[in-house]
Amino acid sequence: MERREFLKWVGIGIFASNLPVLIAACSSNNTDISITETTQTPDPISVQTQDGFIPIGTIQELEKDSFILDKKYNVIIIRDQENGTIMALNPKCPHQGCTVKWKRDQNNLECPCHGSKFGTNGQLLQGPANESLPIYTLKQEGDSLLIKMS
């Protein structure tokens, strides 16, 4: 390929990649130009319901894996194996910040780093942590499980 032909194709490529921006800029009723990537993760505000709840998962997901761990919102959802209550907790161990693991067969949460244990409602059962896990308000709408962060 000759240099001139190569430069022609590079020019076409640059033009084509910027075409959406150019179209948006030329639109008469678009004064603000914003480009949103479809792979972008929505921020917490944009997925909140009107009452401030955020969808975290579904009953099916909870039943399938026995827990839902959402690292983005830092929440673990579990079902108490004794009374069936569904709980949403902050899984960050108050000792040194490791993520606790759900132990379904023991009906508690355990920290893999230094062995702290917590009950299904977050209460501290065994140290070295000296605080319980914070719990979130949780509600079920149909099959969806939603939490309120504050």
Ligand code: FES
């Ligand atoms: S970080 Fe959890 S017990 Fe140390």
